[in-house]
Amino acid sequence: MARTQGSHSDITGPRIQAAALKLFAQHGYAAVSMRQIAAQVGVQAGALYNYIPDKQTLLFRLMQDHMETLLDTRRAQSGQGDPEARLRDFVRFHIRFHLERPDAVFIAYMELRNLTPENFTRIEELRGDYERDLEDILRDGSAAGVFSVPDTKLATLGVIAMLNGVNTWYSSSGRLSLDEVEAVYWSMVRKAVAA
Amino acid sequence: MARTQGSHSDITGPRIQAAALKLFAQHGYAAVSMRQIAAQVGVQAGALYNYIPDKQTLLFRLMQDHMETLLDTRRAQSGQGDPEARLRDFVRFHIRFHLERPDAVFIAYMELRNLTPENFTRIEELRGDYERDLEDILRDGSAAGVFSVPDTKLATLGVIAMLNGVNTWYSSSGRLSLDEVEAVYWSMVRKAVAA
DNA sequence: GTTTTATCTGAACAAACGTTCATATAGATT
DNA sequence: AATCTATATGAACGTTTGTTCAGATAAAAC
Numbered sequence: 012m013a014r015t016q017g018s019h020s021d022i023t024g025p026r027i028q029a030a031a032l033k034l035f036a037q038h039g040y041a042a043v044s045m046r047q048i049a050a051q052v053g054v055q056a057g058a059l060y061n062y063i064p065d066k067q068t069l070l071f072r073l074m075q076d077h078m079e080t081l082l083d084t085r086r087a088q089s090g091q092g093d094p095e096a097r098l099r100d101f102v103r104f105h106i107r108f109h110l111e112r113p114d115a116v117f118i119a120y121m122e123l124r125n126l127t128p129e130n131f132t133r134i135e136e137l138r139g140d141y142e143r144d145l146e147d148i149l150r151d152g153s154a155a156g157v158f159s160v161p162d163t164k165l166a167t168l169g170v171i172a173m174l175n176g177v178n179t180w181y182s183s184s185g186r187l188s189l190d191e192v193e194a195v196y197w198s199m200v201r202k203a204v205a206a
Numbered sequence: 207m208a209r210t211q212g213s214h215s216d217i218t219g220p221r222i223q224a225a226a227l228k229l230f231a232q233h234g235y236a237a238v239s240m241r242q243i244a245a246q247v248g249v250q251a252g253a254l255y256n257y258i259p260d261k262q263t264l265l266f267r268l269m270q271d272h273m274e275t276l277l278d279t280r281r282a283q284s285g286q287g288d289p290e291a292r293l294r295d296f297v298r299f300h301i302r303f304h305l306e307r308p309d310a311v312f313i314a315y316m317e318l319r320n321l322t323p324e325n326f327t328r329i330e331e332l333r334g335d336y337e338r339d340l341e342d343i344l345r346d347g348s349a350a351g352v353f354s355v356p357d358t359k360l361a362t363l364g365v366i367a368m369l370n371g372v373n374t375w376y377s378s379s380g381r382l383s384l385d386e387v388e389a390v391y392w393s394m395v396r397k398a399v400a401a
Numbered sequence: 402g403t404t405t406t407a408t409c410t411g412a413a414c415a416a417a418c419g420t421t422c423a424t425a426t427a428g429a430t431t
Numbered sequence: 432a433a434t435c436t437a438t439a440t441g442a443a444c445g446t447t448t449g450t451t452c453a454g455a456t457a458a459a460a461c
Contacts, residue, residue: 019458023408038319041237045449057451058409066449121316124233161390162382169394172371173364180363187357195356199364203398214428218438240419252421253439261419 024062026052028076031069036114040070040125070122071130077115078137084108085144094152098204101145102197105174107189113178120175142167149204159206170200219257221247223271226264231309235265235320265317266325272310273332279303280339289347293399296340297392300369302384308373315370337362344399354401365395 030051034043045066049056063069085108090100109116123131146167152158160166177192187195225246229238240261244251258264280303285295304311314333318326341362347353355361372387382390 019408039234039236041234042320044447046447054408055410056449057411060450061408125237161393165382165387165390166394168371168375169368169391172374173368175371176363176367179367187360192360195360196364198356199361199398202400203394205397214438239417241417249438250440251419252441255420256438 023052023054023058027059027062027069028073032073032114032118035070035073035122036117040066040118040122067125067127067130070118071126071134073115074119074122074126074130074134075137077112077119078134078141081108082137082140085141089144094148094155094157095201097148098145098152098158098200099197101148102170102174102200103193105171106177106193106196109175109178110181110189116175116178142171145170152204157206158204160204166204170203173200218247218249218253222254222257222264223268227268227309227313230265230268230317231312235261235313235317262320262322262325265313266321266329268310269314269317269321269325269329270332272307272314273329273336276303277332277335280336284339289343289350289352290396292343293340293347293353293395294392296343297365297369297395298388300366301372301388301391304370304373305376305384311370311373337366340365347399352401353399355399361399365398368395 027048030048031043034047034051045059046056049059052059063072085104088100088104090097092100119134123134126134146163149158149160149166149170150163153160153163174196177196181187181192183189222243225243226238229242229246232238240254241251244254247254258267280299283295283299285292287295314329318329321329341358344353344355344361344365345358348355348358369391372391376382376387378384
């Protein structure tokens with residue numbers, strides 16, 4: 012038995028990534044076997060190695076893709092205006108972007124310890140780029156006197172942590188709509204950094 | 207080969223818990239083997255089964271112990287006073303308690319998916335008890351007119367998420383002292399829920 | 402229609418997994 | 432001093448792990 016009907020690199024490749032994303036998010040990197048991923052794709056385990064060098068690289072690529080999509084998407088719609096408008100845009104963007112891809116978000120936060128040191132460093136750099144975006148807004152607002160935060164760096168981390176929390180409980184079929192969640196969190200963030 | 211010098215149940219038992227706590231936090235439940243835990247204790251893998259029925263129960267007990275210590279400690283020093291004073295106490299307590307045991311906190315959040323359904327339910331109940339404590343404060347404050355939150359439940363989750371973020375970056379040798387961190391976060395939380 | 406190439410199978414590898422158990426002995430009890 | 436028991440060892444178990452590779456065949460190129 013060998014090559015099967017309808018086998019294509021450009022189909023199997025993305026399917027492996029999708030299956031790995033789902034399974035890693037569900038059970039954790041270490042708890043998922045290559046055979047489970049292969050079964051989800053509908054292929055034998057050996058076939059995976061036509062697309063990835065090893066399991067570690069598969070994890071790294073998922074996280075790297077996620078972080079780069081985050082940065083690219085953010086840059087594409089990074090708004091202008093006064094600091095308060097920019098902060099509101101950031102809050103709305105962050106919530107929406109992260110709620111759209113809960114699996115990738117979960118992995119990007121939870122599986123950091125399963126990266127090799129070099130891979131870990133790379134992902135942390137990308138995360139730093141993203142946080143700097145918010146930090147710039149808060150610093151500009153503080154300089155302009157419209158914000159008052161005791162510590163810009165801590166406020167950045169505090170706001171992001173608060174927003175990330177949404178992913179742990181939000182359900183699209185739940186009590187609140189996405190718009191309502193955005194409004195509630197924007198209200199809290201705005202007041203938290205207000206002058 | 208057999209029982210070794212200085213072998214004692216009341217010593218080995220806690221040492222297993224301590225070793226498992228450290229290793230699970232470092233590498234994740236699924237990535238840690240019973241042999242690694244045993245090696246850290248200085249014993250063979252088989253000896254672990256004099257103290258725990260299986261690996262799953264070991265994880266559950268760690269999380270249960272953590273949550274019950276959290277609730278007991280909180281109850282013992284749960285203050286009185288107006289809602290603002292109670293909220294300040296909660297913020298300070300939460301930060302301090304969680305920074306004192308980063309490994310247990312990490313496990314209690316990250317390894318939920320590795321619990322059996324019954325064990326998961328039990329831990330979530332305990333977490334709910336803790337969150338209710340904060341929610342009561344926010345509701346009382348809202349009723350008294352000193353707080354203004356768009357949604358009590360979301361404010362609870364938002365505040366806890368923000369506070370939990372401290373554990374991801376705080377270092378006792380870092381730029382800020384524990385007192386300073388508490389002050390910064392109290393400032394942000396106070397404003398976020400202010401009327 | 403023939404040849405080439407990309408894609409997959411299925412078996413194989415050594416290593417590691419959680420758990421069990423017969424056996425040995427240090428320390429407690431008498 | 433003799434006996435008992437709690438606490439350990441170390442080998443063994445069947446399974447699963449990530450990864451490799453020779454061989455097979457569908458699809459693409461000629």
